[in-house]
Amino acid sequence: AGVLHGDDYLRALSALRNDTDPVVIGKVANGLEKVRVAFVPDDLRDAFGLYVQRTLGPALDRFGFDRKPGEDETVSFVRPDLIRWLGDRGHETRVRAHAVELAQRYRNDPASVDPALASVALELAAQDGDAVLWDDYRSRFESAKVPAVRSRYLGALSSFRDPVLVERTLH
Numbered sequence: 001a002g003v004l005h006g007d008d009y010l011r012a013l014s015a016l017r018n019d020t021d022p023v024v025i026g027k028v029a030n031g032l033e034k035v036r037v038a039f040v041p042d043d044l045r046d047a048f049g050l051y052v053q054r055t056l057g058p059a060l061d062r063f064g065f066d067r068k069p070g071e072d073e074t075v076s077f078v079r080p081d082l083i084r085w086l087g088d089r090g091h092e093t094r095v096r097a098h099a100v101e102l103a104q105r106y107r108n109d110p111a112s113v114d115p116a117l118a119s120v121a122l123e124l125a126a127q128d129g130d131a132v133l134w135d136d137y138r139s140r141f142e143s144a145k146v147p148a149v150r151s152r153y154l155g156a157l158s159s160f161r162d163p164v165l166v167e168r169t170l171h
Helices: 006-015 022-039 042-063 072-090 093-108 115-127 129-141 149-158 163-170
Strands: none
Touching: 006 022, 006 042, 006 072, 022 042, 022 072, 042 072, 072 093, 072 115, 093 115, 115 129, 115 149, 129 149
């Protein structure tokens, strides 16, 4: 409605970073998506990444990478978004490294990875992946019998950033 300036909106979102309610953190991530789409050109990606780290990093630190016994179910819904945001838009190396490790674990033993995290881990691992990883994902996509597994690998195939692999995916 034009009542709140963008810088005030970003400050308001950032002020919620220490909120312990996962629903609030999820709303912060939704708000960031609106900002990113409308106001973050390529030349501001790095600055926006630092903002994402400062804003969402504390929540991931509180909730952790992995599900804990007895944790609130809403944490399981927001955790993949935090990992995606911090690994992709926040360019956070510790999150990306964890995602790569998680993706490898999933490829070796899918039951060893929380299904809520499998897709985001495969996608983040793909972003810096090579042709060998692309071939592995494609093979797993094509041989998957379970629709959810097939969908995970399809999403991951679309996450590779190497232009040659992007072209292979499109074909």
